[in-house]
Amino acid sequence: MNVDLASRLAPATTVAASAPLLAVEDLAIRYVSGGTARRVVDGVSFSVAPGEVLALLGESGSGKTTTAQAVLGLLPPNGAIERGAIRLDGTDIAGWPERKLAALRGARISLIPQDPTTSLNPVRTIGAQIAEILEIHGERDRTRIRARVLELLTRVGLEPAEMRARQYPHQLSGGMRQRVLIAIAVALRPGLIVADEPTSALDVTVQRRILDLLDELRREDGTAVLLVTHDLGVAADRADRVVVLRQGQVQEAGPVRQVLAAPRSEYARQLLADAPSLATPRARPPVPATAGIMLKVDGLLQAYPVAGERGRMFHAADDVSFEVRAGTTHALVGESGSGKTTTARCIAGFLRPTAGRVEVGGTDVAQLSGEALRQFRRKVQLVFQNPFASLDPRQTVGAIVEEPLWNFAPVAKAERERLVRGMIERVGLPDAVLTRPPAALSGGQRQRVAIARALVLRPRVVVLDEAVSALDVTVQARILELLAELQRELGLTYVFVSHDLAVVRLIADTVSVMRSGRVVESGPVEQVFHSPADEYTRDLIAAIPGGAGETRKTAQ
Structure with missing residues (x-):
């Protein structure tokens, strides 16, 4: 990544030095499952200034969402903070009870969740769901509530506001539902918004409009944003600073220009190399003129x-x-x-x-x-989007890859085993996976199994x-290479x-x-x-x- 590219990608605005709105200090978090404790965040520290966008960047299992949940006081029941401080406006809220944290959420710190489909109540109107956050925090005047709801809908670009307020979530597109979540998040003018993968489920043009809206609201209100993302391109476009996490530990931290131009850690360098939106496309060999249709x-x-x-x-x-x-x-x-x-x-x-x-x-x-x-x-064989849903959880990997041979090409057992082992080896998996269920494999390994199943019959397309x-980006890069x-x-x-x-x-x-x-x-x-x-x-x-x-x- 050269300096010219880094300067093109970095945000045009800079944040003046000021006291941090949020300071996370030496945070460690553990989960307990089946009587066994596992530390998933270890020694994480960072700060976010008013009006700043800090990106927590990492792949699945990096600890970025767990860290964000801790900031919000929303760790699952089996999660606990082992040590460290979470200072909001200088006050450590890490040990606060739920009653005190609930009063903060929405008012001083708010959340934009990842999936608007599951985050909105399907049987309540949009207007009622925005009004709820105002009512929870003490507003009782129906006229003022209605006026604020319509103002928020207009502000996030959902017009005509009167009509949108009467609609239900299923009547809106994914991008429009995400705008509703943003309206709820900014309703009480919080100082900090935690945006947890807020655009990962959206099309690229809708994603840009949502991120533009967040930038606009941040500039107008001076709101800070803690942006949780696995997308280095989004972080490059939108963040002032970035913290790169891997397996619960900070690998790299600093201004986004600096990290893009000269990453110090091997992991950050690998993320940059694998990010498709930042990569320089390799020249593909020309299509032979003799290749038929x-x-x-x-x-x-x-x-x-x-x-x-x-x-x-x-x-x-x-x-x-x-x-x-x-x-x-x-x-x-x-x-x-x-x-x-x-x-x-x-x-x-x-x-x-x-x-x-x-x-x-x-x-x-x-x-x-x-x-x-x-x-x-x-x-013609298909490889589907979600390797977690497209593989039968009741079968072993060997049985999954073998199944097409039973359906289309009945052959002797020894030959079936040879073909299955050969295909598993070809997609870069060890023989040991053949006796395992899909649940024992990572997402990238499962997608390799799905590819092996599709290819075992030697299709043409x-x-x-x-x-x-x-x-994740590094797994995606390996699958594309495969x-x-x-x-x-x-x-x-x-x-x-x-x-x-x-x-x-x-x-x-x-x-x-x-x-x-x-x-x-x-x-x-x-x-x-x-x-x-x-x-x-x-x-x-x-x-x-x-x-x-x-x-x-x-x-x-």
Whole structure:
């Protein structure tokens, strides 16, 4: 990471030196499970000044969320502070009882949680849920409460406020629900907001708008933000300082420019090297002119009737067309609802198109049925987004990888074992995992198992549906390297479904950008990223956190 890049990524504003609003000193936290105590945070210290954004950065298990929970007084029942201080406005609140902490939360310190879907009450209106925080802290005047609710909704961009106040969470998009959580968090004008992965579940353009809103509120009110994130690009864009955690200990701390330009710890250097939004894309080998067309999608239409509106159809995929050469990677990118997953499911034969053609190796998928369709699925395999949900928890890893051989290619036991062991070895896992359940494996190991299961039948096309989006950055980097290696060795053709353009830029040869079911732009990745023709594509590229090298600058 050079100094020029660091200066481009760092926030434009600086925070004047002042007494810290929050000071965490030598914090140690333990969890007790099954009678065994385990220290998960050990000796963590940092401070946050008024108006400052401090990013707690780290992967799963780093201790960043546990530290944030301790600051809020919201550790789970089996968690406890062993030592250290948490000073808010100079007062140590680490040992305060719940009654005193509850009075602080919302008023002096507030939380923006990660998942707006589970954080809002589905049976109460938006207005009632914002009003609740005012009522909890003593406001009784209904007129003043209503006026403040409408003011907050307007401030976070949810207009017309009167209508939004009457709506329920399910009537809002994910980004709009996150704005409701922000309205609740700032309702009492707290000095400190703890934002726990506030945009990790959102599309890139929605993510940018939410982070812009937080920046705007911070500048207006002088509110400090403790930003908990695993995304180095987001930290690079939005933080003044950063604390890098690993296994409960501080690996690196300092101004974001300094950490990006010259990280001192090996772990921080690895995070920087693996972050797709900060990486310089490696040149991919040119597609051989002799490579034939493995996949052809022509005029694909997938339509569904709209409930309660007779005769009206919703087009999930609308006149989608593209071609993929054998041995290459084609990415389908777009926001939620763009039609990319619908298109992928048509390619894999799980949906029969309303109109149009999907040809794999010259075979029209839509014309297949019965045994022919079942056998076709040997040629096209899927790797799903969530390795925690896509593997049967009751089976061993060996049985999971072996199952497709039972379904499609009955072979002798010895041959099955040889194929399974060979594939487990090829995806970089030891033989010992074969007898273990998925629960005994990490997220990255589980995704390797999912890839092994998809490849054991030697398919020609692999559809990867957000296959790395649930993984930490270093695990994600290793999986992307594995996919590239397997593609070279086995001549695989990939369809890579993703909302993460930074990852797409690293792995794909060609790309189709989708919006509202239609392809708005398609072509070689370098061409689309460096000379986007469509305004929507330009918006997507500009919203990549961390700048994505020179791409954002070029797109703008």
